[in-house]
Structures are given as structure tokens and as C-alpha cells.
Amino acid sequence: MTAEQTNYRWQCRRGMLELDLLLNNFVDKKASALSMEQAAVFEMLLSYPDQTLFDLLLGNSVSSDRRASALIEQIRSTPFD
Amino acid sequence: MSATPEQNPAEASIERRQFDTLIIGAGGGGLRAALKLAEADLSVAVVSKVFPTRSHTVAAQGGMNAALANVLPDNWHWHMFDTVKGSDYLGDQDAIEYMCRSAPKAVYELEHFGVPFSRLDNGKIYQRAFGGQSQDFGGDQAARTCAAADRTGHAILHSLYQQNIRAKTHFFDEYFAVDLLKGQDGHVLGAVVFDIHDGQIMVIEAKTTLLATGGAGQLFKTTTNALINTGDGMGMAMRAGIPLQDMEFFQFHPTGIAGRGMLITEGVRGEGGYLVNGQGERLMERYAPKAKDLASRDVVSRAIAIEIREGRGCGPNKDHVLLKLDHLGEEVIQKRLPGIRQTCITFLGIDPAEAPIPVFPTAHYTMGGIPTNRFGQVVVPVKDTPEEPVAGLYAAGECACVSVHGGNRLGGNSLLDILVFGRAAANHIIEYLQENKYHRALDEEQMKLVVEKAQQYNNTAGGSSSEKIETVAGLRKELKQVMEEHCGVFRNKEILEQGVVRVEQLVLRMKNVKIDDSSFTFNTAKVEAFELENLMAVAVATIHSAAAREESRGAHSRIDFPDRDDKAWMRHSLYSFDNGLDYKPVRTKPMSVASFPPKPRVY
Structure with a gap:
């Protein structure tokens, strides 16, 4: 696991199973390939409250930040095994 | 033993902090207790392995029961009846009475802390109907559940966290608690913890310790619980010689x-x-x-x-x-x-x-847990006394077994449980501290052992052991599979007894666990190894208790014993490492009203 992945790993431990699964799956498969800018956006998303993140990742609400909504789409569309 | 033990260089750097109360876990139960204590001007440390508002309370969407009678007629006694009946008569009726009587106050308190409960047109708190609720002792459907839209848990957790910041509760965020500390006389006096960021170990000495670590849904392969729900407090209690109660009762959602x-x-x-x-x-x-x-x-x-x-x-x-x-x-x-x-x-x-x-x-909810009385004190059998308090130790919330849920929890009663008994534990701690003003001496030998344990996964990469090396992920996966197959919703003697053997085998293999990350920075592999130890302890208690209980009651349903057997089994299971299985009577006598005798549970 890369340093970035270990750093993210604990921030992806959340209060809701749905977030655990989506975020960890994304970190496993995509996090090492994030650009510096995308990594900054990902860290911003991880700082959101669980309920906000849940609504964004489950499509109940849409972020007005285009970079954030692009990354959210990437997280949502990362296939599970 | 020397009163001033020599310190080796590794220990010399270990920080020691002192607090009146150490709370392990920052969900609703831990934060409710912390707030009450901080407001009483006590020094309170809250240790949480994740940032507090990422606790599993955030996932509780349904709401919280209280007989406010805002929508339909209601009173706490009807709520009590429903809870006793829902528990399949395994709930302790004194604790249930206390909880149901305290419920309206708990709701109003939350409202004052800033929880935005949904409203009726007349301005009163809205209450929705939920399964298992009745008016007039089993009559028409009641409307008893207060909610903040579909994010009640989130609203409660955030309000309590903000209130704790205001009250100057001391938070140790992203710290992991390894094991409890004791004095020579058996008092519980805090815990050894480490900072997940840098692996730094710290000894937290406390006059009182409250376990509020939540449930253990991660025992099962299929669960609604978040990854953090690994029964950490239950594992710590087991290793401290305390039994777990009624662990065979696990609520599954179909x-x-x-x-x-x-x-x-x-x-x-x-x-x-x-x-x-x-x-x-x-x-x-x-x-x-x-x-x-x-x-x-x-x-x-x-x-x-x-x-x-x-x-x-x-x-x-x-x-x-x-x-x-x-x-x-x-x-x-x-x-x-x-x-x-x-x-x-x-x-x-x-x-x-x-x-x-x-x-x-x-798997959805752990009805069993660390045995407590209605004051949140952890209680264990000592000789002929089934419920002797462990001095200095408290538990509240899903990790505890008061027991208000008995064999099965009613919807809307879990948020109520954590708030009522988080508060009750804090009240008792305040009283206890008036009598116990000073820190007691730690058992330094025991502390050394716990510190060693906290270091045990620091250097395991590439070990030269000839035994097969086990990985945390591999063993965890097997454990969850075994628990699902052998202790899930389909239970009979044969399946459970095979499960006992398989779980015991997994526990033995735990000692061969090696982790391939020996770094100190964000070593999540180490945390996961400790979590797995906790899950293993909980699994042992769960499968043994389930295999022994030859009846069907609440969520524990046996194909080979389809009926409830009040004569033989209206009693609580206790499982400990030292003594195996033991039982104690259900507290059928409420505080002030008549007992509800067992009846067939028909809805």
C-alpha cells in the first residue's frame, strides 16, 4: 500500500457501512492514480460530515463544486469485485 | 513487588495522563455521559478510534421512542409493556421501567442541545408509528417515535459533539484503546491507548472508566454495521475477566x-x-x-x-x-x-x-453485551451475588447489556437506550467520585503487560516462526463466514456445535497473526489486528451462549427447539474466558409498578 493509501485508509472509516464500502473500494483501486489536484479534492470530501457525504455519494444531492462532483462520479462508478 | 518499578527505555517515553473519567467510544452513549460529567466540572477524556462524528450513531435513521402523547394518547407504562413484550420477557423490568419513564426528559434535553426534531403543525414534536408499539398494553398502534427527519442519529451525534466542545471535554481523536488498567484491589483505573497517527502509546489513568464502544456487527459476513463495529469494549471486558451477557441474541434484518x-x-x-x-x-x-x-x-x-x-x-x-x-x-x-x-x-x-x-x-444489532445494572455500573457474579459492581467500571449503549432489549430490540429503543443510560452512568460516576476523590495506585505489573500488548504488532513483519503465518484479513474473513453459517438465523444443535469447534480453532490461529506493516505512521494494519482480537473474543462468547440455549426466544431461534421455555430458560446467559457459561435470573420486578408476567408473544 502506498503512503497516500494508508493516510486515506483511516479517514475512510466512517459511521455508515455505505461510505465504508464506497470509499475503501475507491482507495483500493483508484487512489494511487489520483493527480495532486484530485487528491486535494478527495481530502476535502473526506472532511465532510458522514450524512453530507452519504447524500453526495448516493446521489441524493449534487455538489456545486465541479471538481468535487467529477470525483464523486468517479467514486460512484468504481466497480466492486 | 517494588513500589517504584524501574522503567526500561521504551517505557520511559510513555506519557501518562490523569482524568476523573475516561470514556472509550464517542457515539451517542459516550458523548451523552461526557457532557453530563464535563458540565459537573469533572475532567473527562473521550478516546475514539475515529473522529467522534463518524461514530455509528450517525447511521440511526429511525428515531427515538418516548411516550410524549403528541399524536395519539400514550404513557410510559404502555411503552414499558411493549418493551418487555418485545424483549420476549428477557429484559430486566427495573431497567425498562427506568428507561421508559426517563424517555420524555431525554427527548427534551436533546431538544435543548439543538436537535431539530420534526414538528407537528401545532408546534409539538412529531411522532411516527413504528412496529411493536401499542396503546393500552397491546391495543391499537401507538405513535411514539420522535425523529429529526430521516437523520435523527446524525442530528443527535452532532449536537452532542458540539455541546461537548463547549463544555471542554478532552477528546483523543483517532486513538485506539488496547486494554483496561487495574489497581491491586481490582478497581478499574483507566486504559492503555495509542495514537493511530504515530503509534505513540499513552497510559490514561482514571478514577472511573466508561465503555461506550458500540456493537459488534462485524462478526458476521453480511451486516448493516460500519467497519468500526468490532466489539472493542466487549473484547476488553472479556480480557479483564468480565463475562458477556446474552450474546446469543443478535438481531438480523431479513x-x-x-x-x-x-x-x-x-x-x-x-x-x-x-x-x-x-x-x-x-x-x-x-x-x-x-x-x-x-x-x-x-x-x-x-x-x-x-x-x-x-x-x-x-x-x-x-x-x-x-x-x-x-x-x-x-x-x-x-x-x-x-x-x-x-x-x-x-x-x-x-x-x-x-x-x-x-x-x-x-446482522443489525447486538442485544447482548457487558452486563450492567440500571446505573450503568458493570456487574459480575461474585459467589452467591449475581450482580456485584466492578469498582470504577461502567458501560453504556450497544456494548452494554442493561438489559432493556432482552431477546429482541424494538425499533426506536436503541437511541433511547444510549441517551438514557449514558446519562445514568454519568450520574452514578458523579456520586462515586464524591466518595472516591483521589487516584488509586495502578497495578504496575499489570500495566506493563498491557503496554507490552500494545506493542505486540510493532515488529512482526517477516518473522522466522515455523508455524503457518496468518493474515488479519484472511482470519477475519473466515471468522465472519463461520459466524454467518453457524450462528446466523438458522440454528440447531449440530450447526452450533460445529461452529463452537470452528471458532475455537480460529482463536488458536490468532496467535500466528503477522502484519506486514511495521511502520508507526497510520499503521491501520495494527489497529485491524487488535480489532480482530476483540471480534474473536465476542465470537467465542456468542457461539457458546447460542449453542447452550435450547429454546427459541426473541432473535435466538432454534429449529430444534422452536418454543420459548420460560421454566428452564427465562434467565440471562453469561460467558467468560475463565468460567465459561453461567446464568443469572431476569430481574422481573420493576421499580414501582407490577411485573409483566411472561405471555405468548403474538402481534
């Missing part, structure tokens, strides 16, 4: 997404969705010809498990059944079940308007 765990609400079947087996049959017609898919949770869960066990499952591995709702049409699904649709699309790539949802019973 329809979780197969292989993922998240809940598909009963509302889907309420709207006309139905379950189908691998042969395309409506399977519930066989098990509940009248109620069919709307039969009670345990009936539906067991039906699904039996179909799969008898080879009528769906998919290449025949390991799930299908929940069909495409016949309702896209418009109805989008209008009435938008959240479910979104969840299925996100996690399965399946649109339920077009294809059925693969489902399997999912």
Missing part, C-alpha cells in the same frame, strides 16, 4: 443486499415487493401463507436461510434469494422508494425497476 449487507427496508415489501427462490417460487407462501412477505422479521429471515440451505437459493453459488419489485413499475419505485433504487444502482449496478435485488439476512 433483507440485506447479498454480499454487501446494507438494509433494504421493509417498506419495499410493504409496497408490494416479494421474495423469490431459485426455482422462481414466491417462497413466503410456504412459510406464512397468510401474511406472506409481510410476516415478522424473524420468520422471513429464517425462511430465506432455509431456502438457501435446502438448495433453492439463487445465483451461481445459490447463496441468496431475490426481492422482486420490478412489477411495481418505474414510476412507483422512483416515487416511493428512491433511496432503495439509488442504493441498488450504486452498489449492485442493478436498477430494481428492471431486475430483482439479491438479498440475504443481515
Whole structure:
């Protein structure tokens, strides 16, 4: 696991199973390939409250930040095994 | 033993801090207690392995029961009856009375802390109807559940966290508690913890310690619980020689997404969705010809498990059944079940308007836990006394077993439990500290052992052991599989006894665990190893308790003993490492009203 992945790993431990699964799956498969800018956006998303993140990742609400909504789409569309 | 032990260089750098109270866990129970204590001007440390507002309380959507009578007539005594009946008469009636009487006050307190409860037009708090609630001792449906829209847990957790910041509670965020510390006289005096960021170990000395670490849903492969729910406080209690109570009672929800765990609400079947087996049959017609898919949770869960066990499952591995709702049409699904649709699309790539949802019973709530009385004091049997308090140690919330849920928890009673008993524990701690003003001396030898334990995974990479090396992920996966197969909703003697053997084997293999990350920075592999130790302890208690209980009561349902047996089994199970299984009577005498004697539980 890369340093970035270990750093993210604990921030992806959340209060809701749905977030655990989506975020960890994304970190496993995509996090090492994030650009510096995308990594900054990902860290911003991880700082959101669980309920906000849940609504964004489950499509109940849409972020007005285009970079954030692009990354959210990437997280949502990362296939599970 | 020397009173001033020599310190080796590794220990010399270990920081020691002192507090009046150490609280382990920052969900609703821990934070409610912390707030009460901080407001009483006590020094309070809250240790949480994740940032407090990422605790699992955030996932509680339903609401919180309190007999406010804002919508329909209600009173606490009816709430008490429903809770005793729901518990299948295994709940302790003194604790249940206390909880139901305290409920309205708990709601008003939350309101003052800033929780935005949903309102009626007249300005009063809105209350919704939930399963298992009645008026007048089993009469018409009651409306008892207060909610802040569909995010009650989130609102409660955030309000309590903000209030604690205001009250200057000391938070140790992203610290992991390894084990409890004791004095020579058996008092519990804090814990050894480490900072997940840099691995730095710290000794927290406390006059009182409250375990509020939540449930253990991660025991099972299919669960609604977040990854953090690994029964840490229960594992710590077990290693401190304390038994776990009623662990065979685990609530399963019949329809979780197969292989993922998240809940598909009963509302889907309420709207006309139905379950189908691998042969395309409506399977519930066989098990509940009248109620069919709307039969009670345990009936539906067991039906699904039996179909799969008898080879009528769906998919290449025949390991799930299908929940069909495409016949309702896209418009109805989008209008009435938008959240479910979104969840299925996100996690399965399946649109339920077009294809059925693969489902399997999912582990939801741990009714059992660390035995406490209604003051939150941890209690253990000592000689002829079944409930002797352990000095200095408290537990509250899902990790505790008061027991208000008994054999089965009612919807809306879990948030109530954590708030009422978090507060009750704090009240007792305040009293206790008036009598116990000074820090007691730690048992330094015991502390050394715990510090060593905290370091045990620091240097295990590439060990030269000739024994087979086990990985945390591998053992955890096996444990969850074994628990699902042998201690899930389908239980009989043979399956449970095989499960006991398999769990014991896994525990033995735990000592060969090696982790391949020996760094000190964000070493999550080390945390996961400690979490697995806790899960193993909880699994041992759970499977032994389940194998021994030869009756069906509440969520513990035995194919070979289908009836409740009050004569032999109206008693609490206790399982400890030292003494194995033991039992104690149910507290059937309430505080002020007459007992509710056991009756058949019919809804």
C-alpha cells in the first residue's frame, strides 16, 4: 500500500457501512492514480460530515463544486469485485 | 513487588495522563455521559478510534421512542409493556421501567442541545408509528417515535459533539484503546491507548472508566454495521475477566443486499415487493401463507436461510434469494422508494425497476453485551451475588447489556437506550467520585503487560516462526463466514456445535497473526489486528451462549427447539474466558409498578 493509501485508509472509516464500502473500494483501486489536484479534492470530501457525504455519494444531492462532483462520479462508478 | 518499578527505555517515553473519567467510544452513549460529567466540572477524556462524528450513531435513521402523547394518547407504562413484550420477557423490568419513564426528559434535553426534531403543525414534536408499539398494553398502534427527519442519529451525534466542545471535554481523536488498567484491589483505573497517527502509546489513568464502544456487527459476513463495529469494549471486558451477557441474541434484518449487507427496508415489501427462490417460487407462501412477505422479521429471515440451505437459493453459488419489485413499475419505485433504487444502482449496478435485488439476512444489532445494572455500573457474579459492581467500571449503549432489549430490540429503543443510560452512568460516576476523590495506585505489573500488548504488532513483519503465518484479513474473513453459517438465523444443535469447534480453532490461529506493516505512521494494519482480537473474543462468547440455549426466544431461534421455555430458560446467559457459561435470573420486578408476567408473544 502506498503512503497516500494508508493516510486515506483511516479517514475512510466512517459511521455508515455505505461510505465504508464506497470509499475503501475507491482507495483500493483508484487512489494511487489520483493527480495532486484530485487528491486535494478527495481530502476535502473526506472532511465532510458522514450524512453530507452519504447524500453526495448516493446521489441524493449534487455538489456545486465541479471538481468535487467529477470525483464523486468517479467514486460512484468504481466497480466492486 | 517494588513500589517504584524501574522503567526500561521504551517505557520511559510513555506519557501518562490523569482524568476523573475516561470514556472509550464517542457515539451517542459516550458523548451523552461526557457532557453530563464535563458540565459537573469533572475532567473527562473521550478516546475514539475515529473522529467522534463518524461514530455509528450517525447511521440511526429511525428515531427515538418516548411516550410524549403528541399524536395519539400514550404513557410510559404502555411503552414499558411493549418493551418487555418485545424483549420476549428477557429484559430486566427495573431497567425498562427506568428507561421508559426517563424517555420524555431525554427527548427534551436533546431538544435543548439543538436537535431539530420534526414538528407537528401545532408546534409539538412529531411522532411516527413504528412496529411493536401499542396503546393500552397491546391495543391499537401507538405513535411514539420522535425523529429529526430521516437523520435523527446524525442530528443527535452532532449536537452532542458540539455541546461537548463547549463544555471542554478532552477528546483523543483517532486513538485506539488496547486494554483496561487495574489497581491491586481490582478497581478499574483507566486504559492503555495509542495514537493511530504515530503509534505513540499513552497510559490514561482514571478514577472511573466508561465503555461506550458500540456493537459488534462485524462478526458476521453480511451486516448493516460500519467497519468500526468490532466489539472493542466487549473484547476488553472479556480480557479483564468480565463475562458477556446474552450474546446469543443478535438481531438480523431479513433483507440485506447479498454480499454487501446494507438494509433494504421493509417498506419495499410493504409496497408490494416479494421474495423469490431459485426455482422462481414466491417462497413466503410456504412459510406464512397468510401474511406472506409481510410476516415478522424473524420468520422471513429464517425462511430465506432455509431456502438457501435446502438448495433453492439463487445465483451461481445459490447463496441468496431475490426481492422482486420490478412489477411495481418505474414510476412507483422512483416515487416511493428512491433511496432503495439509488442504493441498488450504486452498489449492485442493478436498477430494481428492471431486475430483482439479491438479498440475504443481515446482522443489525447486538442485544447482548457487558452486563450492567440500571446505573450503568458493570456487574459480575461474585459467589452467591449475581450482580456485584466492578469498582470504577461502567458501560453504556450497544456494548452494554442493561438489559432493556432482552431477546429482541424494538425499533426506536436503541437511541433511547444510549441517551438514557449514558446519562445514568454519568450520574452514578458523579456520586462515586464524591466518595472516591483521589487516584488509586495502578497495578504496575499489570500495566506493563498491557503496554507490552500494545506493542505486540510493532515488529512482526517477516518473522522466522515455523508455524503457518496468518493474515488479519484472511482470519477475519473466515471468522465472519463461520459466524454467518453457524450462528446466523438458522440454528440447531449440530450447526452450533460445529461452529463452537470452528471458532475455537480460529482463536488458536490468532496467535500466528503477522502484519506486514511495521511502520508507526497510520499503521491501520495494527489497529485491524487488535480489532480482530476483540471480534474473536465476542465470537467465542456468542457461539457458546447460542449453542447452550435450547429454546427459541426473541432473535435466538432454534429449529430444534422452536418454543420459548420460560421454566428452564427465562434467565440471562453469561460467558467468560475463565468460567465459561453461567446464568443469572431476569430481574422481573420493576421499580414501582407490577411485573409483566411472561405471555405468548403474538402481534
